[in-house]
């Protein structure tokens with residue numbers, strides 16, 4: 001199956017102009033309440049893990065170039081993007097991989113990119129934990145109060161990480177490296193994945209609750225990301241064949257409720273209410289999506305109490321109660 005996906009990926013992937021960034025936009029961010037943020041997606045060679053095997057849900061390789069992108073080209077991308085910058089206090093710099101991996105962005109360029117936004121109060125970059133070490137953090141020490149390092153832990157369960165996600169690192173590596181960065185004054189944002197493949201809806205909820213609690217010891221913000229079905233991924237193949245459904249929005253609400261005491265879990269689902277994203281039913285999707293967003297900005301669990309009494313909620317409750325029984329021995333007792 002993996003070979004088939006690999007073959008489709010290499011057939012569909014194209015070399016784009018290395019001086020062109022992938023995308024730039026502005027969106028609200030939960031920073032000091034509700035602030036506007038500026039988002040840039042840079043075009044690089046992409047995550048080294050794609051070239052190994054890749055995570056089961058990740059389709060970001062389609063935003064990357066098959067050939068390496070030079071530091072000069074990356075700075076042209078940043079200069080072009082800056083023309084659209086309107087002084088937003090939060091700047092998110094994404095590169096469909098690890099910002100701190102020097103094979104994707106050389107060290108000098110990493111520093112230059114961070115220096116390109118002196119007005120920003122918070123700059124967020126993403127990386128896998130193996131690229132966080134003392135030497136690298138020392139290079140960025142002057143920015144430590146403004147730099148937030150985002151890490152996709154996804155799950156604190158080793159089996160889920162290995163068998164459902166194919167993440168290629170362990171929860172203990174995450175804890176060690178995120179802890180190191182925090183001890184040196186950087187802030188940490190952790191991504192938790194809701195409902196990787198091969199988990200039932202209720203197993204997925206438990207997994208996300210546990211993962212949020214586990215990561216809270218080293219995280220300033222925890223972002224709960226319900227799986228969305230991305231092109232040319234294992235998740236997409238399972239979804240097309242009827243073996244996978246993205247999580248219910250009710251499950252997102254449940255995880256937010258059960259972790260609200262942490263006061264740092266947020267969720268901004270991608271493509272919510274669509275077949276490829278977290279969804280309930282047409283009657284209640286919009287209201288539930290709004291409540292999830294409100295909670296993420298306010299951290300007030302009260303906004304999750306006034307949700308519609310929709311029929312689909314009872315269907316979701318039945319799934320939570322009975323789905324596990326269909327393939328375990330629990331029902332035999």
Ligand code: SF4
Nearest residue numbers: 047049054055058097
């Ligand atoms: S999810 Fe992150 S680590 Fe996994 S393949 Fe995608 S970019 Fe790489």
Ligand SMILES: [Zn+2]
Nearest residue numbers: 281284310312
């Ligand atoms: Zn509904």
